[in-house]
Structures are given as structure tokens and as C-alpha cells.
Amino acid sequence: MxxxxxxxxxxxxxxxxxxxxNLKEFYEKKNYVIYRGQAGSMDAKKIVAxxxxxxxxxxxxxxxxxxxxxxYHAIIEALSGYCRGQVMLGEVLRSAGLTFTxxxxxxxxxxxxxxxxxxxxxxxxxxxxxxxxxxxxxxxxIQPI
Amino acid sequence: MxxxxxxxxxxxxxxxxxxxxNLKEFYEKKNYVIYRGQAGSMDAKKIVAxxxxxxxxxxxxxxxxxxxxxxYHAIIEALSGYCRGQVMLGEVLRSAGLTFTxxxxxxxxxxxxxxxxxxxxxxxxxxxxxxxxxxxxxxxxIQPI
Amino acid sequence: MxxxxxxxxxxxxxxxxxxxxNLKEFYEKKNYVIYRGQAGSMDAKKIVAxxxxxxxxxxxxxxxxxxxxxxYHAIIEALSGYCRGQVMLGEVLRSAGLTFTxxxxxxxxxxxxxxxxxxxxxxxxxxxxxxxxxxxxxxxxIQPI
Amino acid sequence: MxxxxxxxxxxxxxxxxxxxxNLKEFYEKKNYVIYRGQAGSMDAKKIVAxxxxxxxxxxxxxxxxxxxxxxYHAIIEALSGYCRGQVMLGEVLRSAGLTFTxxxxxxxxxxxxxxxxxxxxxxxxxxxxxxxxxxxxxxxxIQPI
Amino acid sequence: MxxxxxxxxxxxxxxxxxxxxNLKEFYEKKNYVIYRGQAGSMDAKKIVAxxxxxxxxxxxxxxxxxxxxxxYHAIIEALSGYCRGQVMLGEVLRSAGLTFTxxxxxxxxxxxxxxxxxxxxxxxxxxxxxxxxxxxxxxxxIQPI
Amino acid sequence: MxxxxxxxxxxxxxxxxxxxxNLKEFYEKKNYVIYRGQAGSMDAKKIVAxxxxxxxxxxxxxxxxxxxxxxYHAIIEALSGYCRGQVMLGEVLRSAGLTFTxxxxxxxxxxxxxxxxxxxxxxxxxxxxxxxxxxxxxxxxIQPI
Ligand SMILES: [Mg+2]
Ligand SMILES: [Mg+2]
Ligand SMILES: [Mg+2]
Ligand SMILES: [Mg+2]
Ligand SMILES: [Mg+2]
Ligand SMILES: [Mg+2]
Numbered sequence: 127m128x129x130x131x132x133x134x135x136x137x138x139x140x141x142x143x144x145x146x147x148n149l150k151e152f153y154e155k156k157n158y159v160i161y162r163g164q165a166g167s168m169d170a171k172k173i174v175a176x177x178x179x180x181x182x183x184x185x186x187x188x189x190x191x192x193x194x195x196x197x198y199h200a201i202i203e204a205l206s207g208y209c210r211g212q213v214m215l216g217e218v219l220r221s222a223g224l225t226f227t228x229x230x231x232x233x234x235x236x237x238x239x240x241x242x243x244x245x246x247x248x249x250x251x252x253x254x255x256x257x258x259x260x261x262x263x264x265x266x267x268i269q270p271i
Numbered sequence: 272m273x274x275x276x277x278x279x280x281x282x283x284x285x286x287x288x289x290x291x292x293n294l295k296e297f298y299e300k301k302n303y304v305i306y307r308g309q310a311g312s313m314d315a316k317k318i319v320a321x322x323x324x325x326x327x328x329x330x331x332x333x334x335x336x337x338x339x340x341x342x343y344h345a346i347i348e349a350l351s352g353y354c355r356g357q358v359m360l361g362e363v364l365r366s367a368g369l370t371f372t373x374x375x376x377x378x379x380x381x382x383x384x385x386x387x388x389x390x391x392x393x394x395x396x397x398x399x400x401x402x403x404x405x406x407x408x409x410x411x412x413i414q415p416i
Numbered sequence: 417m418x419x420x421x422x423x424x425x426x427x428x429x430x431x432x433x434x435x436x437x438n439l440k441e442f443y444e445k446k447n448y449v450i451y452r453g454q455a456g457s458m459d460a461k462k463i464v465a466x467x468x469x470x471x472x473x474x475x476x477x478x479x480x481x482x483x484x485x486x487x488y489h490a491i492i493e494a495l496s497g498y499c500r501g502q503v504m505l506g507e508v509l510r511s512a513g514l515t516f517t518x519x520x521x522x523x524x525x526x527x528x529x530x531x532x533x534x535x536x537x538x539x540x541x542x543x544x545x546x547x548x549x550x551x552x553x554x555x556x557x558i559q560p561i
Numbered sequence: 562m563x564x565x566x567x568x569x570x571x572x573x574x575x576x577x578x579x580x581x582x583n584l585k586e587f588y589e590k591k592n593y594v595i596y597r598g599q600a601g602s603m604d605a606k607k608i609v610a611x612x613x614x615x616x617x618x619x620x621x622x623x624x625x626x627x628x629x630x631x632x633y634h635a636i637i638e639a640l641s642g643y644c645r646g647q648v649m650l651g652e653v654l655r656s657a658g659l660t661f662t663x664x665x666x667x668x669x670x671x672x673x674x675x676x677x678x679x680x681x682x683x684x685x686x687x688x689x690x691x692x693x694x695x696x697x698x699x700x701x702x703i704q705p706i
Numbered sequence: 707m708x709x710x711x712x713x714x715x716x717x718x719x720x721x722x723x724x725x726x727x728n729l730k731e732f733y734e735k736k737n738y739v740i741y742r743g744q745a746g747s748m749d750a751k752k753i754v755a756x757x758x759x760x761x762x763x764x765x766x767x768x769x770x771x772x773x774x775x776x777x778y779h780a781i782i783e784a785l786s787g788y789c790r791g792q793v794m795l796g797e798v799l800r801s802a803g804l805t806f807t808x809x810x811x812x813x814x815x816x817x818x819x820x821x822x823x824x825x826x827x828x829x830x831x832x833x834x835x836x837x838x839x840x841x842x843x844x845x846x847x848i849q850p851i
Numbered sequence: 852m853x854x855x856x857x858x859x860x861x862x863x864x865x866x867x868x869x870x871x872x873n874l875k876e877f878y879e880k881k882n883y884v885i886y887r888g889q890a891g892s893m894d895a896k897k898i899v900a901x902x903x904x905x906x907x908x909x910x911x912x913x914x915x916x917x918x919x920x921x922x923y924h925a926i927i928e929a930l931s932g933y934c935r936g937q938v939m940l941g942e943v944l945r946s947a948g949l950t951f952t953x954x955x956x957x958x959x960x961x962x963x964x965x966x967x968x969x970x971x972x973x974x975x976x977x978x979x980x981x982x983x984x985x986x987x988x989x990x991x992x993i994q995p996i
Contacts, residue, residue: 133407134286137394141279171799178799178834191839191958192966192995198834199924202798207352207410211646213798218492218503219461219468233406233916241917243406249282254468254488259481261378261388261413262278265352268406270917319654323689336523336694337531337560343689344489347653356791358653363927363938364896364903378481386482399903399923404916415482423697424576427684431569497642497700501936508782508793509751509758523696533696539572544758544778549771551668551678551703552568555642558696606944613944613979626813626984627821627850633979634779637943648943668771676772705772713987714866717974721859787932787990813986823986829862841958841968841993842858845932848986 129235132158133266136229136247140264158231159186166223168216168255170205177201177226177246186228187244187271196271197228200246203267208248210263215252222263224250230271244271274380277303278411281374281392285409303376304331311368313361313400315350322346322371322391331373332389332416341414342373345391348412353393355408360397367408369395375416389416419525422448423556426519426537430554448521449476456513458506458545460495467491467516467536476518477534477561486561487518490536493557498538500553505542512553514540520561534561564670567593568701571664571682575699593666594621601658603651603690605640612636612661612681621663622679622706631706632663635681638702643683645698650687657698659685665706679706709815712738713846716809716827720844738811739766746803748796748835750785757781757806757826766810767824767851776849777808780826783847788828790843795832802843804830810851824851854960857883858991861954861972865989883956884911891948893941893980895930902926902951902971911953912969912996921994922953925971928992933973935988940977947988949975955996969996 130138135153139146139162150160161184165176178197180186187193205213208222215222227247233240246267253260275283280298284291284307295305306329310321323342325331332338350358353367360367372392378385391412398405420428425443429436429452440450451474455466468487470476477483495503498512505512517537523530536557543550565573570588574581574597585595596619600611613632615621622628640648643657650657662682668675681702688695710718715733719726719742730740741764745756758777760766767773785793788802795802807827813820826847833840855863860878864871864887875885886909890901903922905911912918930938933947940947952972958965971992978985 130288131407133409134288134394137282137286137409138288141282143275143279143283170797174799190966191833191841194834194839195841195995198800203355205798206355207408210348210351210410210412211356212502212792213794214503217460217507217797218495219464220488241915245407247409249279253481254484259484261481261485262276262390262411263352263413264278264282264392264409264411265355266407266409267355268408270920315652316654323654335531336688336696339689339694340560340696343655350653357647357937358649359938362652362895362942363930364899365923386480398916399919404919406916406920415485420578421697423699424578424684427572427576427699428578431572433565433569433573493645496645497698500638500641500700500702501646502792504793507750507797508785509754510778535697537699539569543771544774549774551771551775552566552680552701553642553703554568554572554682554699554701555645556697556699557645558698605942609944625821626978626986629979629984630850630986633945640943647937648939652942676770705775710868711987713989714868714974717862717866717989718868721862723855723859723863783935786935787988790928790931790990790992791936825987827989829859842856842970842991843932843993844858844862844972844989844991845935846987846989847935848988 129237131234132229132231132243132245133268136227136245137266140225140227140247140249142225156235158229161186161228163226165226168221170213170215173222174201177228181228186230193271196244196269200244200267200269204246204248204265207265208263220253221255222250222252224248242271244269274382276379277374277376277388277390278413281372281390282411285370285372285392285394287370301380303374306331306373308371310371313366315358315360318367319346322373326373331375338416341389341416345389345412345414349391349393349410352410353408365398366400367395367397369393387416389414419527421524422519422521422533422535423558426517426535427556430515430517430537430539432515446525448519451476451518453516455516458511460503460505463512464491467518471518476520483561486534486559490534490557490559494536494538494555497555498553510543511545512540512542514538532561534559564672566669567664567666567678567680568703571662571680572701575660575662575682575684577660591670593664596621596663598661600661603656605648605650608657609636612663616663621665628706631679631704635679635702635704639681639683639700642700643698655688656690657685657687659683677706679704709817711814712809712811712823712825713848716807716825717846720805720807720827720829722805736815738809741766741808743806745806748801750793750795753802754781757808761808766808773851776824776851780824780847780849784826784828784845787845788843800833801835802830802832804828822851824849854962857954857956857958857968857970858993861952861970862991865950865952865972865974867950881960883954886911886953888951890951893946895938895940898947899926902953906953911955918996921969921996925969925992925994929971929973929990932990933988945978946980947975947977949973967996969994
């Protein structure tokens, strides 16, 4: 198998399809820092806050603006992909329920020369605030850190 | 394992990670129509054309505007997610090299009541037109058909 | 006179200029399903909700996600045209007061082969939340259904 | 009948539905300056150029930057509505064939206190560059002049 | 030194770097109308309101829609530049603290033939609602008036 | 005088108003790396290329993807502000002629704890490709490096 990129690692974990615990441990042994959480809201800023809070609490980023900025832009890029254009949920009467992953490590597996990056992936449902009236969405943001 | 959505099926196939042939056959037996191809360009319209051409040639959509419109909007949503905002490649001096999947079938696996939908997923690299100066991106568009 | 498209029918009815009742009846006899309503708000989601509620109550769409999704995307396209870019009203201190029409039927009048579509048109005023400080706007969204 | 706004006048003329010559003359007698033309392209800048050229040639705007700027922003707003978001045609493999109208006069009919404005309306088809694979679109831009 | 444009005058004053009072007086003697204020919020509409209120109170614009419209579009263009894309602050969990300037006068210094324009400049900080986690941003909007 | 931010330093140099050589030397002595160049085009990618080429040639960034990515995103943010929304020039029949500055150093003057950042500022004219039919524009992008 080819070396995976940091984005694919974050995607596989966000989809939660198959043996996630083994995959997570496999990459943690390769020095990736990994977190997986859930967020659901009609309010995009609550999703941003859930990811930022998890990243700080789990020490995925250090408490400086340099790293917080990288994380923030990765989140906004992921949300922009998830929303396919304008980052809006409740403002246009839609809601999101999703799994997010934050992964920090080399851009390419087993390639230290590729440098340190942070990936944020969102995978879940988007749609009307009414059960079953929703379809899947995905978004990925990647920034150097 | 939970039932997969059409988007996850398309994502797993686009990532080309693991036993893709078996996964493809597994879902073809469940009446999903599936295609996986490659496209690389600084020109977004060439990526649109590659996907539209494949969908027609492989009879994933019928030759009417109703279905072509569903496919087109799924492609544009996927591209919009891949580009994280404005659908622009060469116009802002960047390039994409990606695997695309087109999947047609029920919105949720083994749930005929969820209706017929089409999913387009793009997974690959985006970046400067210079080898190694690129990172991963992903985009997904889903439309009823 | 040429055959009208579903969008023109919805536009003419939204402008409320001339003999609307006769025009409405004329197209209802041709099997178009038509609704005209009013909405005014600084809150885009209230306009989305007003149109979705009317469409359900008047049985213009059936209670399934397939049709609700077509309606939703038609509404968002219409709002995007009305706002000429980002779908924002109160967030940037402006307000909308408008007539909306929902029309369901063939894409082209008297052409069954053109298939079934839904059109949403918004026509009204947009501007500062202060009487007389506003100008006209229009938006149209069309989706297969 | 209520007084019409400059946008409705431009819309009615762009739709070319009914007795356009009489309507045009009616508003020219009320001191509106009116032009109606056609444009079709996969290239948004050719549509911009067709409208700007017509406006200059027909003396709808004076040869100064103040007025050219008002016209330009009205055109871009109309195109943005027509495209429902990003002003892109061929870049995303779609094409437009449309009637445009340029109307200059008071914001509201018979209301000199409403000031002088310019309205640009686009009404036509947008879609795949393939006959019959297209639906209607509309866009309106209004600026003080 | 070359003649300055109205945008540069507004930029120099917004940066508040050097001898602002002299610069302001210098341009007021040249018939520019100038105002400098502060605004800070996670709510874009409060920034719009602060600028609109100042412009009315200081008689930079007359109380008619023609001039209010020019000011409004200049503000939105400035905010759009400040936000570098979508005009969103708190919706994506970020905040702005800025100095704004409104300048009204000829487009180019000492060039009456360039006509009357209004420029709005925003210069300040944008970032996380947490002290020190922010960087500079700038935006400029210019409209004929 | 207060400490300047890296954005203000880049802005002052881009405006080329006053004693630029002294200002440049002053900040070079404080370990800022600074470059000022010109670019003019209807083609956004030529402006991106001009800035990227200058940054490489002048050794403002090192030849790795980490730094090139930071520069690229700073350029796109600056262009997005300059264009006030969609990054489009010739596609909508407008042209830009501008001075760009690239500045690398601490986020805040004399504050090493603020970390290393890169700022790109664009200041110049935007408008119709016709002499005198243009107004000023500005854009700023700031990224950690
Ligand atoms: Mg930033
Ligand atoms: Mg469409
Ligand atoms: Mg959808
Ligand atoms: Mg302008
Ligand atoms: Mg307006
Ligand atoms: Mg990137």
C-alpha cells in the first residue's frame, strides 16, 4: 500500500468505518496526534468552538497564536468544503451533525521531510432540521503548523 | 456495522485505500452503479467534462436533461468542496490531480425508501503546479436523481 | 407567442403586474401547480421557512426528502440571486420584503418531454431597514423534481 | 395599477412577453432611456462587454467614469444573480444565452424624488453547451447614477 | 509627491500612523469631508451601523437613498476586503476591532474632473475573541456619490 | 508611537507615500525581510506568479512547501480583499495595476514572542481596461511562517 497523506488518515478516522481503534493506534505509534469528536448544530460557530476546545484540551496545539491560527484556518476550510460554498447553517435553515477529526503530524506518512501539518476533517449529515431530511457531507482543511 | 450512505461508498472508493475491487463488486451487487476515474488539470472545466463524459459513456445517467442536471450540480458541489470556496484552479495558479467516483443508487444502503440519488466524490491533491508542493483535498456532491 | 418556460411563468406571477388571476388559472388548467405568497424579514431563514411551509401545506411537494431537497435547492438559488452573492440580510444590516412564487410542472409549457421541474421566484425590495431606502431585487431557482 | 419600479420595467422588457414595443414607447415617453439586446457566450466578459458597448453606443451613459462605474456594478450584480453565486460560465462548463435590458430613469415611475438610477436585467437560458440541456435564469442589478 | 487618491487618503487616516491631525486638516482645506471612528464587534451589522450612523450624524451624506446606497455599498466592499471573502465574524467565531474612515471628495486630489466619490476604509485586528490571538486586516470600498 | 504590526509595515511600503527608502531600511535593521514590486494584469494568476517569483528570487521564503504554502495563502487572501469577493479580473472584464509588498518578520514590531509571519499587501488601481476608468483597491493577507 502507498504511504497515506495526513488528510486520508483524518478522513478514514472521521468516517468511522471498520477498525478505527487499531488505525488510530497505528498512527499514534507513528507520532501522529489524533482526536475524534462529535458536533451537531445549526450554528457554525459552535462547531468551530467544539473543535478548537478539543484541540486545546487534548494538547494537539500549543497555546500560541501561531498554532491556533493554523488550526482555525484548517477548520474554516473544512467547514467551507462541508457547506460547499458559503459557511452557513441555521442562517439558511439547515443543520449539521458530524464527526470531526484533528490530526497533527507529517504531511505524508513516514516522510519527515514533508514537514508538520494539521488536518481537520468533518464527515456527517447536513440538511433540514428534520429527521431523515439530510444527506452526507465532507470537508477537509490542511495547514502547515 | 451500520448501513453506509451513498456518500461514504463514493468516498471509500475514491480514496482507493484497501480492497477496492471487492468493495466495488459488493455494492454493484446491491444495485449501485459505480465508476472510478482520474482527472488532472489546472482547468476546472476539464475536470467537469471528464466526469460528465464518463457518466454518459458508462450509462450512469440517461440522456435527458433531468439526469444531466442532477449530475452537473453534484459535480459543482464536489468541486466547490474540493476548492474550499471559489471553484478556481489555474485562475489562481493552482492545479488539481484527483480520483473521482460517481455512484448512483439509494441514499442509504439497503433502504429502498431513501430514494435514488447520485454522489460525486473527488479526492486527490491540490497545489502549486510543481511536484511536491501540494496537499490533499476532498469534495462531495449529492443530488436526487 | 412562444411557449413559456416554467421560470417565466413564475416570474410573471411574482411580479403581480396585470391580470394575475387569469394567468394563474390558465396555467393551472395546463397542470401547473402554483402558489404565490409574501414574506418579509431581515432573517433569511424565515424566508426559507415561509416558502417551505407554503409548499408543504399546499401539497406542491410530497412529504419525502427527494422532493424537499429539490425545493430547498431551488429556494437557496433564488435567494442567492436575490442577494446577488452571499445569502445575507440582517447580518449585513439589510432587509427584504418580497412576493414569492412556487411553480411545479414541465420545464417548458406544452412540452411533456421536458420533464417535471420546480421553480421558485422571489421579487420584491431589498435595502436598509428604513422606509424608502430600498430597491428591487429578483431571484430564480429551478430544479428537477 | 401601482407605480412600477425601474427593475420591473427592465424585467418586463427582458422577458419579451406580450406587447413589448408599446411598453417600451410608453416608458420612453416617461423619460426612461431603454435598450434591449441579446448576448450568448461561455465567457462572462463577453456578456459584460456586449452590455457596456450597447450602453455607450446608445448614449445611455455619458462617457465618464462615474457613470461607467454605476453601469459596471449593475452588470456584475445582474450576472451574479443570473449565475446564482460565482460569476462563472465556461470555467465550470456552462453557457448562457440571454436577453439583456438597460433602463435609466427614476427609481419609481412618476416619482422624480426617487432620483436617477440604472437597472440591468438579464433573462435567458443557462446550462450545458448542448441544445435543450439548459434552464432559465434571471439577474437584476440596480445602481444610482 | 504624486496626487493622492481618495482611497489613499482614507487609508493613511485609518492607520493613524504619524501626524493625523495635520493630514486631516490638510485634506479638509481641500474640501474633503472626513470622519474617523472606532468599532469593535463579533457582529458585522454593528460595524455597518456604526459607520452609517457616523456618516449621517456628521452630515457626510445627505438624507436620501441615492447617497445612502453609495455609502452602504462602499461599507460592504470594505467589509468584504477586511474579511477576505465572506462577510462573517461571530458566525465563524471571530471578532474585529478596527478604526474606520469615511472620506468624501474628488476621486483624485486636486482633480475636480474626477468627480465626487466616497471611500470607506477599515483597518484593525481580526481574530479569535481572545486577547493577542488576532492579526491585522484592511478593507476599502469606493463608490461614486 | 505605538509598535507597528507587520501588516501596517507592508501597507505603508505598498502605498509608496513619503520616505519609503528610510522606512524600508529602518525595518530591515529590525530583521524584517522586505520586497516591493509592481504587477499589472487582467489575469490574476500572473499577479500570483509575480509575487511568488519575487519571494523565491529574493530568498524571502525557503524552497519548501511549508513556506510556499504560507506565502500562497497570504497572496490569495490579499487578492480576495483587493477584488472584494471573488478573485476575478479579466473574467469580468476588469484589470489591476498595483504595487505589492512582501514582508517577513515578527507579527508585532519589537515583540519576538509574537512569532514569525508573512504579510502580503496589494495597493493600486482596479477597473475597466481603459485609462482613467479605475479606482483604488487594497488587500492584505497575513500567515504564520
Ligand atoms: Mg488569518
Ligand atoms: Mg441548475
Ligand atoms: Mg443538498
Ligand atoms: Mg468599483
Ligand atoms: Mg444595492
Ligand atoms: Mg492550502
